[in-house]
Amino acid sequence: MRIKYGFLGILLAIAPTAYALDMGSVPVLAPRKNQEQAAQLSSQFLTRYSYRPVALDDSLSVKIMDRFIKSLDPDRMIFRQSDIDTFMADSTKIDDAIKKEDLKIPFSIFNVYEQRIVDRMTYARDLLKNGFDFTTQEDYALVRDKEPWPQSDADSNDLWRKRVKADWLRLKLGGQTEATIRDTLDKRYKNALERAYKYKSEDVFQSFMGAYSTSIDPHTDYFGATASADFDISMKLSLVGIGAVLQERDDYTTIRELVPGGPAQLSGKLAVGDRITGVGQGADGPIKEVMGTRLDEVVQLIRGAKDSVVRLDILPADAGADGGRRIISLVRDKISLEKQAAKKTVLPVKDGDITRNIGVITLPAFYEDFEARRKGEKDYRSASRDVANLLTELKQDNVDGVLIDLRNNGGGSLAEAIELTGLFTGKGPVVQQRSADGKVEVQSDDLPTPAWTGPVGVLINRGSASASEIFAAAIQDYGRGVIIGEPSFGKGTVQTVVNLDEVARSEKPKFGELKLTIAQFFRVNGGTTQLRGVTPDINLPGLSDPKTFGETSYDNALPWAQIKPARYKPSGNLKAELPKLQALHDKRVESDPDFQRLLEDVAELKSQRDKGVISLNEAERRKELAARESRLKARAQLDGDVDTSNDDGLQSNERSLTADIALENARKKAKDVLLNEATAILSDAAGLQAGAINGKSGQLGKAGGK
Structure with missing residues (x-):
């Protein structure tokens, strides 16, 4: 049994389902047999060897259901009350399902979740066709984890109307034009919609097992092969690959950074902003198209054995979508994560x-x-x-x-x-x-x-x-x-990591690992x-x-x-x-102005948290923005190093890569008052x-x- 000690952040993914759907456009995900076996095998360890053993019974089953639903919809924006009522009818059956190696219940819930995502994103995109009235007095709740679930389609629509209105207003206050706002938000919601079509059974199983394991205690967890590999990399501070930091941008896997001394940087053939459109294995293996492919899957294709060859189909940073591409070959090497x-x-x-x-x-x-x-x-x-x-x-x-x-x-x-x-x-x-x-x-x-x-x-x-x-x-x-x-x-x-494949004496990796609190x-x-x-x-x-x-x-x-x-x-x-x-x-x-400004910022943040809502009235928000700008300008007069830039309302992958990297570097260079x-x-x-x-x-x- 392989043992590792230490703290691990909980790795939350998402999980599949099996309840009847009124719309069936997204893939219906189902559990694999090895996943059902892994859940049952994990239950044996969790009920016997945990520091604080918890019986797998109806009481724990209800907690697992609660956590699983929360992992999918923490702000109660996706499901409706009728969905929750249907799910909770099976809340005391999960324990028996795990023992019987039957995971239809959580996978069914996830399939409903997928369809609700499609429904909500489609509705959000439709809202963009018309503008919003920002003269009305209404608020939008920033945190909804304790709010009631929408009771009806009308409730859900009104909730999402406010959500889209809040996104629009934030971009408007950031100086974006109406046309840019429509385009930006349409892409944002479209990307979220498309992700619903890319979920796999591994995502569902990881999320469900996370709900099960953290119901035992907060730091017990389960992770499959990918999560386990990421943990090993974080502990070794090394991996075998090409030495490039990748980011998903507009369906492209984009190079955000080249690791000094890595194969990608030493080759001189790649630059920040270049896009990977295909990956091939070996000197003459076929190139697999990766446009629109999940980033984690592209990463797995690029990683491999030391001294092996990987070929990349590259669309240069300055080329249009139909621009000329080039194929480059790189020899994988050990990359130190300095x-x-x-x-x-x-x-x-x-x-x-x-x-x-x-x-x-x-x-x-x-x-x-x-x-x-x-x-x-x-x-x-x-x-x-x-x-x-x-x-x-x-x-x-x-x-x-x-x-x-x-x-x-x-x-x-x-x-x-x-x-x-x-x-x-x-x-x-x-x-x-x-x-x-x-x-x-x-x-x-x-x-x-x-x-x-x-x-x-x-x-x-x-x-x-x-x-x-x-x-x-x-x-x-x-x-x-x-x-x-x-x-x-x-x-x-204290946790230890148990390799379930070693426990089951499986020659091939199929059961994953269990992080178990033991002391x-x-x-x-x-x-x-x-x-x-x-x-x-x-x-x-x-x-x-x-x-x-x-x-x-x-x-x-x-x-x-x-x-x-x-x-x-x-x-x-x-x-x-x-x-x-x-x-x-x-x-x-x-008498330290920097420290006093930090205290002001902490107080302002606490005030916003306590308030819990933001106004969707443009005049009120501009008044708040003007007060902030006035405060920052006053700071800048005392110290020219103060950042007086406003929130642009954009997410990281919505800015140009150059602008996003510049913003990241500016944050790194900011005074570290503490x-x-x-x-x-x-x-x-x-x-x-x-x-x-x-x-x-x-x-x-x-x-x-x-």
């Missing part, structure tokens, strides 16, 4: 007459090449190894402190979280793990001495989860560094990050909504708990210094530690980092 790896920067922080250099290590995930490590390869890729190398470089840069940026790091390898902690704490307990039978195991790092002994800071936000929380909690419990940011996600559970982890101080997350020592504002994002947003999350502390020896004590750091932070941000303040806080900590060395203050971590 953008997702740990990286460092050195930021100077001025403190009076003193300038301190703070090394920032940004870590997007706790990656590890499990397979290479299992094989005993000496140079396997991992987060802790990369960070250790970066720390060596930062020592040579003579930095005064190291800040680990874990914002939006959803976790990964548990082993990597432990080893990364050891780089800053040395040998000792890092995390405690309690299995379903109540047995507690203390997991430690055995690095004799820390790789970095100077001041440490950890920057977290609501998106910092699992392995990120293990690391941040250990740094906090050891008194090793200051935790900065907003409370973390609150995921305190709960606890801090060395005995508490858990479950639900509560890691509470920062110094709080910074955040843009996320705890009601909809984080462990507390799940209705079946495990409760907070506590066990005995592990035997560990803190290496520092920040309690005496934290009030000083807080006071310095408060004083600094009071990072700047975090480095300033760590600079303060380094200053206080220097005082400690001189006998003027208490200890902050360990001295002698350089």
Whole structure:
């Protein structure tokens, strides 16, 4: 059995159906036998080996039905109440259906969903033939997950009238002409309609199994071959392919970016904006047309074995639809995903007459090449190894402190979280793990001495989860560094991935993998990050909504708990210094215009969330827009670096590729107010530690980092 530890984002797809339809233009999807067998096999693990086993009975069946319907129509915009009534008549039958290897019920629901999508998109496109009256007073609800389902065709039509009207008004306020608005929205709804014809049984099954598994607990999940391969790539930070980032634009698979050093870039034959219209295997295999093909399917055609040949039929970026094409051959190679790896920067922080250099290590995930490590390869890729190398470089840069940026790091390898902690704490307990039978195991790092002994800071936000929380909690419990940011996600559970094909001894991959919660982890101080997350020592504002994002947003999350502390020896004590750091932070941000603007933006976003609706009255919206523009212009007068551009109302693939890339680059270059303040806080900590060395203050971590 192949085991992987760590946090995985839930991979939601969509799922098929079998109820009677009044219109039958879309393909009717049906379950495959291997999918029904995979569901039954998964149920055996979920009912026996989960950390919190849940019986597959009528009660769970109802929850699965609820989650499945919600995964398809979260805002209650597609189905009608009559559909829901019909579906729920079978809500207590799903458990028996899984046991009997019969998935007609979920596939039937999905077939209804497909037809409703076609119906709604067709209606939306018809609405574009006429304009809208933007002088009337009416609102459109931004979130409808708790609103009633439309009771009738008239209710559904009125709901979609408001939806289309809201889309139109947003584009109008963005400066688009009426003709452009019609064309843009028609393409948008047409694309959504066409996707209904491209769904496959894999999509249905993935979504249904996601509903089943997450009904056990929020982090149990199922994924098929494609999702499993994507997980392996994210952990290895490598894949075998041509080295191109692809995007679907107007039915074309379009090259958005060329990976430096990859076959595509080194060939000199491809450019950003080129469109792939066909893919052939080998030096002389037939070219398969891929116009209108789903992006994930095109990607699978392009990936393959190392040193093998793939041929691409290319329509150049500057050519029209009927322009000349060319066939190019590329040899697939291993592509390193360096953008997702740990990286460092050195930021100077001025403190009076003193300038301190703070090394920032940004870590997007706790990656590890499990397979290479299992094989005993000496140079396997991992987060802790990369960070250790970066720390060596930062020592040579003579930095005064190291800040680990874990914002939006959803976790990964548990082993990597432990080893990364050891780089800053040395040998000792890092995390405690309690299995379903109540047995507690203390997991430690055995690095004799820390790789970095100077001041440490950890920057977290609501998106910092699992392995990120293990690391941040250990740094906090050891008194090793200051935790900065907003409370973390609150995921305190451990998962393993079970290869169902290995369990069933299937020679061919057909059953997929099951991500199963097997344990709960606890801090060395005995508490858990479950639900509560890691509470920062110094709080910074955040843009996320705890009601909809984080462990507390799940209705079946495990409760907070506590066990005995592990035997560990803190290496520092920040309690005496934290009030000083807080006071310095408060004083600094009071006069920091960037920070104050961020607070304004956070308050405005919260106000919009609380309001829950937007006006469809043009005069009111223009008044709101004018107030925003006035505020931004006032900011720009103080700081010319402020972005004063308005929302254009366009989706990513509706802009020109050049414009979309320019917008993405502008966002990347925008001031990172929270990072700047975090480095300033760590600079303060380094200053206080220097005082400690001189006998003027208490200890902050360990001295002698350089």
